[in-house]
Amino acid sequence: MRAIPAVALLLASLACHAETPQQIRQIYVAEASSQQAGFTPSAKRGEAFFRQRFANNDKMPACTSCHTDSPLNAGEHAVTGKSIKPLAVAANPNRLSDPAKVEKWFGRNCKEVVGRACTPAEKADFVTFLSEVR
Amino acid sequence: MQKILVWDWPVRLGHWLMVGGFILAWLTSESESLRLVHVLSGGVVVAVALFRLPWGFIGSRYARFVDFVRGPGSVVDYLRSLIRLDPDHHTGHNPAGGWAIVLLLGLGIATGLVGWAMYNELGGDWLEELHEGLAATMLTVVFIHVAGVISGSLLHGENLVRAMITGHKQGSPDAAIASARPLAAIILIAWVGVAAWWLAS
Numbered sequence: 264m265r266a267i268p269a270v271a272l273l274l275a276s277l278a279c280h281a282e283t284p285q286q287i288r289q290i291y292v293a294e295a296s297s298q299q300a301g302f303t304p305s306a307k308r309g310e311a312f313f314r315q316r317f318a319n320n321d322k323m324p325a326c327t328s329c330h331t332d333s334p335l336n337a338g339e340h341a342v343t344g345k346s347i348k349p350l351a352v353a354a355n356p357n358r359l360s361d362p363a364k365v366e367k368w369f370g371r372n373c374k375e376v377v378g379r380a381c382t383p384a385e386k387a388d389f390v391t392f393l394s395e396v397r
Numbered sequence: 398m399q400k401i402l403v404w405d406w407p408v409r410l411g412h413w414l415m416v417g418g419f420i421l422a423w424l425t426s427e428s429e430s431l432r433l434v435h436v437l438s439g440g441v442v443v444a445v446a447l448f449r450l451p452w453g454f455i456g457s458r459y460a461r462f463v464d465f466v467r468g469p470g471s472v473v474d475y476l477r478s479l480i481r482l483d484p485d486h487h488t489g490h491n492p493a494g495g496w497a498i499v500l501l502l503g504l505g506i507a508t509g510l511v512g513w514a515m516y517n518e519l520g521g522d523w524l525e526e527l528h529e530g531l532a533a534t535m536l537t538v539v540f541i542h543v544a545g546v547i548s549g550s551l552l553h554g555e556n557l558v559r560a561m562i563t564g565h566k567q568g569s570p571d572a573a574i575a576s577a578r579p580l581a582a583i584i585l586i587a588w589v590g591v592a593a594w595w596l597a598s
Binding site for chain 2: 320322323329340341342343345346361364371372375
């Protein structure tokens with residue numbers, strides 16, 4: 264009978280396809296490892312990537328243009344001024360719970376800010392940073 | 398049969414504003430740098446469609462819903478006549494075009510209002526899915542509409558795109574509308590400006 268809550272929780276999580284930040288990180292780590300043997304994700308590299316300025320887009324040269332200096336803060340859209348919920352899982356538990364959504368925003372924002380698709384290694388580092396930053 | 402005035406100014410201007418707004422909104426849908434352009438052009442589509450609803454009751458003869466909203470039977474008859482390569486001529490909208498108008502107005506308003514709710518964070522991620530689904534449905538109807546316009550133009554030997562610019566189509570002189578209603582077009586422009594700006598702010 265003690266198994267019932269656990270089963271219910273499992274069913275609930277299946278029903279809303281929720282995944283944990285660890286699972287999403289694992290997806291990118293696996294992808295990065297297949298290209299680069301012995302790859303281990305690094306929150307430090309992820310943070311450096313978050314702060315890096317790319318000479319691609321004047322209005323939004325870096326992640327920090329909209330997401331502020333810390334992913335723990337709520338951000339502000341550089342063009343529209345609309346508020347953006349924090350990226351860090353510690354500040355916003357809904358982050359990194361939907362792999363499709365994470366991939367969609369990497370796709371859009373890497374293209375526009377970085378000027379190219381991000382590599383699986385960059386994504387793994389970035390996701391690690393967002394799930395560990397306190 | 399001669400060239401007569403059929404489409405008033407609000408119908409023509411509204412049509413092309415909606416075309417421009419939809420194309421721009423589609424092209425800017427993936428961009429954050431162009432987010433304001435996207436929201437403004439979507440706002441233009443919503444504003445035109447909202448103007449078109451009352452105009453469908455108080456506009457000139459062929460702008461009115463009673464003139465072109467027909468039951469499925471008439472649509473089937475018209476499509477059959479198209480397939481026979483001998484389409485029935487309608488001075489105003491044909492029954493298939495009438496349904497394109499109703500669908501595109503409805504989808505334009507729905508897509509825009511869901512987008513507006515997203516922009517103002519009035520719901521969850523499901524709004525995003527709905528917005529994209531509605532926009533894709535609208536694009537499908539646009540393609541069908543354009544295909545219908547091209548085939549109708551070729552088969553009638555009447556350029557329907559040019560008619561939507563000049564307002565003139567073939568018809569008997571007593572079927573013409575009396576005025577192109579330029580004043581209402583000025584009100585349309587003012588309304589679109591205010592409403593689109595408000596939706597994007």
